[in-house]
Amino acid sequence: xxxxxxxxxxxxxxxxxxxxxxxxxxxxxxxxxWYKQDSKKFLKIMFSYNNKELIINETVPNRFSPKSPxxxxxxxxxxxxxxxxxxxxxxxSSQGHRSTDTQYxxxxxxxxxx
Amino acid sequence: xxxxxxxxxxxxxxxxxxxxxxCTYDTxxxxxxxxxxxxxxxxxxxFLIYQGSYDEQNATEGRYSLNFQKARKxxxxxxxxSQLGDxxxxxxxxxxxxxxxxxxxxxxxxxxxx
Numbered sequence: 001x002x003x004x005x006x007x008x009x010x011x012x013x014x015x016x017x018x019x020x021x022x023x024x025x026x027x028x029x030x031x032x033x034w035y036k037q038d039s040k041k042f043l044k045i046m047f048s049y050n051n052k053e054l055i056i057n058e059t060v061p062n063r064f065s066p067k068s069p070x071x072x073x074x075x076x077x078x079x080x081x082x083x084x085x086x087x088x089x090x091x092x093s094s095q096g097h098r099s100t101d102t103q104y105x106x107x108x109x110x111x112x113x114x
Numbered sequence: 115x116x117x118x119x120x121x122x123x124x125x126x127x128x129x130x131x132x133x134x135x136x137c138t139y140d141t142x143x144x145x146x147x148x149x150x151x152x153x154x155x156x157x158x159x160x161f162l163i164y165q166g167s168y169d170e171q172n173a174t175e176g177r178y179s180l181n182f183q184k185a186r187k188x189x190x191x192x193x194x195x196s197q198l199g200d201x202x203x204x205x206x207x208x209x210x211x212x213x214x215x216x217x218x219x220x221x222x223x224x225x226x227x228x
Contacts, residue, residue, distance in 0.1 A: 031214065041153075041203060045215040056215050090159060097214030099147040100166055105159035 003027050004106035006091050012112045013081055021076045021109045023091030029104075031055075031097045032074040034066060037088040037108070049074055050097055081113045116141045118208050120219035127196045128227050134181070135191040135222045137206030143167075145211040148189040150180065153221075154202040162204075165189055193224075201226045 004025045013019055025032060033056070034046040048056035049068040063079040074091060088108045094101040117140040127133040139148065150162040165173045165180045173180040181190040193200055206219040 033215070035216075041221050043205065043207075043216075043218040048214060050214075058215075088157065092159075092216075094214075099143070099145050099209045099211050099214075100164075101147075101209075101214070102149065102161055102164055103209075103216055104161060105151075107158045110157070 002107075004091055004093055004104055006089075006106040006109050008109060009107060010110050010112075012114065014114055015081055015083060017081050018077070018079045019081060019111070020078070021089055021091075021111075023074045023076070023106055025072055025091075025093040025104075025106075027093055027104065029093040029095050030071055031094045031101070032068065032071070033092040033094075033103065034074065034076050035090040035092060035105075037090060039087070043090070047074075047076075048097065055097060078111075081111075083113050086111055086113045116143070116208060116210055116217045118206050118217050118219035120206055120222050122222045123220070124223045124225070126225050126227055127193075129198060130195055132192060132194045133196055133224065135193070135204050135206075135224065137189045137191065137219060139187050139189060139206075139208050141187075141208065141210055143210040143212070147209045148180070148182070149207045149209065149216065150178070150189075150191045151205045151207060152200075152202045153205065154199075159205075163191065196226045198226050198228060200224060 047066040052068045091106040092103040094103045148165045152160045207216045
């Protein structure tokens with residue numbers, strides 16, 4: 001019955017590889033997000049989609065590419081992984097993108113680049 | 115620019131006592147939302163409580179209440195009757211009227227002592 005789910009939970013890979021993280025929400029929400037939490041626990045938005053349309057694209061390297069096949073799914077593909085990409089990546093969703101809309105987070109994906 | 119500040123990196127509280135976690139914010143938006151999230155050691159982000167900028171009453175959710183002082187731009191979280199399970203990192207976040215992204219504070223690590 002998980003509301004926002006992410007796979008995989010852990011991802012360990014070598015520098016230079018390409019990897020994907022998948023996210024699904026069953027809340028019927030219109031808006032989904034990717035956040036990155038660094039080693040100091042600081043959380044920052046990366047991308048947001050509303051009804052499959054990109055609405056937020058923060059200053060993120062081009063190696064990161066989000067894809068939303070439908071409004072219940074938002075995947076994150078990372079090319080040519082670097083050591084600095086090691087972090088926890090959270091997917092989230094909300095009813096809409098108004099200031100009143102609560103965002104619900106997935107369990108996170110801990111990415112380690114060796 | 116929008117900003118959230120949490121000035122307490124770490125706090126201790128005795129079990130069954132109340133504790134206040136500080137949060138101040140800065141925004142030029144008239145309409146905004148304030149949120150608190152809990153992140154236990156297991157890593158997930160759990161939504162706790164929401165306060166809208168136009169709400170006249172302070173939000174409450176069970177043992178959590180939000181002490182909202184608009185003129186001072188503060189949104190402190192009060193946890194009553196602390197439990198050992200409250201030990202976690204707590205994040206204050208804000209969402210403005212444009213764009214929809216959550217801006218997070220640095221977090222406060224709360225430790226509840228038996």
